[in-house]
Amino acid sequence: MQTNLADFIKHTREGQEADAILRSCVHCGFCTATCPTYQLLGDELDGPRGRIYLIKQVLEGQPATRKTQLHLDRCLTCRNCETTCPSGVEYGRLLDIGRNIVEQQVDQQGGRPLAQRLQRAVLKEVLPRRWLFSPALKTAQMLRWFLPESLLNKVPARQKSGRWPRREHARKMLLLDGCVQPAMAPNINAATARVLDALGVQLVVAPKAGCCGAIRFHLNDQDGALADMRRNIDAWWPLVEAGVEAIVLTASGCGVTVKDYGHSLAADPAYAVKAQRISELSKDLSEVLPQFEAQLAQKLKGRISKRVAWHPPCTLQHGQQIRGKVEGVLRAAGVDVKLCADSHLCCGSAGTYSVLQPELSYQLRDNKLANLLESKPDMIVSANIGCLTHLQSGTETPVKHWIELIDSALLAA
Structure with a gap:
């Protein structure tokens, strides 16, 4: 062209x-x-x-x-x-x-309509800040049954995270805790820590790290997003220098952004080299677990009888170009896992898209659920907090992160 x-x-x-x-x-x-x-x-x-x-x-x-x-x-x-x-x-x-x-x-030329400006301002100022988002979500959860359907779809029921393992291991990996996921689905990161602990890896968290930057970046606050990225690099760098093997990402939406830090900060002389190193260390959870497939197979073979439908998020299969790894881990663990028709298509969550473009978003959700439920699964599993929440709003079939399935089976073993 x-x-x-x-x-x-x-x-x-x-x-x-x-x-x-x-x-x-x-x-x-x-x-x-x-x-x-x-x-x-x-x-x-x-x-x-x-x-x-x-x-x-x-x-x-x-x-x-x-x-x-x-x-x-x-x-x-x-x-x-x-x-x-x-x-x-x-x-x-x-x-x-x-x-x-x-x-x-x-x-x-005058900008967006006022309602849109206010909506986008709330999203980019509240969602990335856990100290704002977490209490706001807890309040909404307490009032859940009084909320209109448009808000109810965005407010998951309260979840328990269970215990965080305390054992020390020679092998250590760093976890991106994230911004909305710890409040909306606290069990995901805890389950990841428990699974890796059972496999001889200690998962550590940098307390001063926060939002990966994706929310602000895709709402066109690119300066704010770059500030989020720099804060994370500063929080992670001492642990990187101490020799962590990888930065583990349990939300594929965060993963596609963190893996791009090297590009996003390439023109920043103070952060370019560090950002590139962060990108190199960043691994989706599905890239970490395959090395433990033999151990998982030995521990779990025959223990998971659920019929499972797998929804690969767009940020995993298209953004990170990762395909087949989750299915491989689950099948090694003895899970009967199925891909649905049109598995390459988006479920409609897409970060804040389901809030900003609800009509299109819910059409895509309903189309995706129709395909996922065709095989009559006991559970739907995915790898991104947005997809999980969005899909769960349209079905009674449980929708979980795939690591929660592995974790629950290990706990029962």
Whole structure:
């Protein structure tokens, strides 16, 4: 694709990156076949190819409008199109650049409607701050039965985390505790710690670490997101220097962001080298557990009789390009695990998308659940807190993180 970027962006780092991405696109349209929003809406501008053209126009000097912004807002950032693309177009990076510039231009024209500005401000200020989000969620959980359905879907029932193992091990890994997950599903990280403890690995947490930066970044507060990333690097660095083997990520949405720290902070001379090292150490939990498959098989073979449907999050299969590892671990542990039809498609959660684009989000959720429940599973398992909460809001079938299944079987062994 030929480009002629405008002077305001041409010689910047973002402009050079966007130019290279745009030139790699051959306009083949394969991406539209796997785009969830294009499938629902049938509008070229609500598919990757159309959005690429909208971004190209803005970067070449055509002023952005609220309509431009709407089509970019509707993108789930699922990155299914990247998996499909034969030319390797890095659509996700281009979208981040385009959204940021469109936001700036629309702000100069009066900005978003007030209700949208307030909604987005609350999301980016409350969700990343555990000291704000945790008490707010607890209050909502106490009032759960009085909440309207639109809010009830976002408030999971209270969960217990169980004990955190206290044994010391020579092998140590660092855990990203996260921001919303400890309040919404505290058992996930505790279960991870217990499973790794049983396998001879100690999981440690840096108290001053927090949100990975994904929430602010995808709400176009990129400066705030970079501040979150720097804070995490500062919190983790002493443990990195002490020799932790890996940074374990139990939420694939966080994982895809942390693995990108090296790119996000590449232009920051104070953090570029450290950020790259953090990215290199970062491992999704499904990349850590395969080395223990033989041990798990010995401990658990025949102990898990549940029929399980596996939902691979987009941030795992498309963002991190990890496929088959969770299924391999579960099958080694004796689990009858099934993928559903159209398992490559997004469930509609997509971070804050289910709040900002509820109509499209719930259509995608219902489509996904129809496929997942086709095999009549006893349980649905996934690997991202957003997917778990979103799917659970539409079904009585339990929806859990896959590590909780392994943990419960080990506890019963």
